[in-house]
Amino acid sequence: MKRSGSFDLESFLPYRLSVTTNRVSRAFAAQYEQEFGISIPEWRVIAVLGAFAPLSSNEICERTAMDKAKVSRAVATLLKRGLIEREAHETDQRLIQLTLSKSGRKIYEAIIPRARAIEAEVTKGLSKSDIAALHRVLDCVGARLDEIEAD
Amino acid sequence: MKRSGSFDLESFLPYRLSVTTNRVSRAFAAQYEQEFGISIPEWRVIAVLGAFAPLSSNEICERTAMDKAKVSRAVATLLKRGLIEREAHETDQRLIQLTLSKSGRKIYEAIIPRARAIEAEVTKGLSKSDIAALHRVLDCVGARLDEIEAD
DNA sequence: CTATGATCGTTTCAAATGAAACGATTGTCA
DNA sequence: TGACAATCGTTTCATTTGAAACGATCATAG
Numbered sequence: 001m002k003r004s005g006s007f008d009l010e011s012f013l014p015y016r017l018s019v020t021t022n023r024v025s026r027a028f029a030a031q032y033e034q035e036f037g038i039s040i041p042e043w044r045v046i047a048v049l050g051a052f053a054p055l056s057s058n059e060i061c062e063r064t065a066m067d068k069a070k071v072s073r074a075v076a077t078l079l080k081r082g083l084i085e086r087e088a089h090e091t092d093q094r095l096i097q098l099t100l101s102k103s104g105r106k107i108y109e110a111i112i113p114r115a116r117a118i119e120a121e122v123t124k125g126l127s128k129s130d131i132a133a134l135h136r137v138l139d140c141v142g143a144r145l146d147e148i149e150a151d
Numbered sequence: 152m153k154r155s156g157s158f159d160l161e162s163f164l165p166y167r168l169s170v171t172t173n174r175v176s177r178a179f180a181a182q183y184e185q186e187f188g189i190s191i192p193e194w195r196v197i198a199v200l201g202a203f204a205p206l207s208s209n210e211i212c213e214r215t216a217m218d219k220a221k222v223s224r225a226v227a228t229l230l231k232r233g234l235i236e237r238e239a240h241e242t243d244q245r246l247i248q249l250t251l252s253k254s255g256r257k258i259y260e261a262i263i264p265r266a267r268a269i270e271a272e273v274t275k276g277l278s279k280s281d282i283a284a285l286h287r288v289l290d291c292v293g294a295r296l297d298e299i300e301a302d
Numbered sequence: 303c304t305a306t307g308a309t310c311g312t313t314t315c316a317a318a319t320g321a322a323a324c325g326a327t328t329g330t331c332a
Numbered sequence: 333t334g335a336c337a338a339t340c341g342t343t344t345c346a347t348t349t350g351a352a353a354c355g356a357t358c359a360t361a362g
Binding site for chain 2: 006007008009010011012013014015016017018019020021022023024025027028044047048050051063064065108112115116118119121122123124125126129130131133134135136137138140141142143144145148149
């Protein structure tokens with residue numbers, strides 16, 4: 001029995017977003033972990049380094065929207081595995097220039113098609129206009145959140 | 152400098168989804184925490200109990216898409232705070248019927264308008280058709296995930 | 303030059319998380 | 333009936349998480 005003004009969590013947008021997104025993330029994490037032995041934070045670092053290296057940890061934070069602790073840990077793991085390389089900044093010793101190593105780039109180039117394939121699989125059956133609408137929604141919601149968070 | 156076949160994480164759908172959703176969740180969590188002293192898992196339990204009580208823990212798991220450990224902890228906290236009540240099932244002693252207490256319902260009824268307001272704020276500026284498209288996307292992606300997870 | 307404050311990245315610490323083990327209850331089948 | 337499997341909810345354990353403290357480096361102002 002539903003009461004007056006009742007509230008259906010299952011059609012509540014933030015809830016739906018959260019559930020679906022977490023499922024998507026888990027699907028990706030399973031693939032990355034299984035095929036490459038890499039976590040999502042690590043994969044994100046590789047992804048931005050693959051496209052924009054060299055980057056400092058701070059720049060990776062901005063580009064991946066991860067906090068600096070998470071980035072620091074992912075970077076430490078990737079360094080230990082030899083997938084990325086570090087080099088001190090010439091003039092500012094606080095900064096650390098990070099790049100993909102040879103084996104890191106190999107993984108990067110192997111992962112990209114997999115990532116795109118999973119994305120295609122997950123969005124199979126969606127029209128181009130629906131996907132475009134989704135991007136609009138994300139743009140707009142992101143702008144609202146900028147406002148909300150600025151207080 | 153982008154390389155050929157380069158990959159832009161920032162326009163990668165699963166990534167965008169994850170970032171935006173986490174921001175939305177944080178915005179909600181801040182409100183719930185600040186105004187009602189309640190976490191997101193706790194709020195979800197209250198939400199489904201407000202609409203569908205009485206429910207067992209297992210039914211709450213299904214309706215909220217949370218694992219049973221998380222539900223168990225949220226239920227324990229809400230019991231301790233007197234916001235929900237438990238009662239043994241008549242014939243199956245393993246099941247526990249959970250309902251909102253009087254004070255729990257009061258919180259439920261106070262939270263609903265707040266939740267709707269935040270949702271409205273976050274989606275402000277979006278057309279009805281964009282929101283409809285978003286729901287379609289979530290439906291479709293959910294169906295794909297059902298397939299993917301079934302293996 | 304020195305002092306003060308800002309920035310960068312690491313580490314610490316407590317809380318949250320989920321997989322798995324667990325005890326308790328119920329269902330099934332010989 | 334009795335043994336065995338299945339289900340429910342709790343608890344344990346190792347891992348992940350993010351906020352805050354921290355040391356190190358740099359910028360700014362006196």
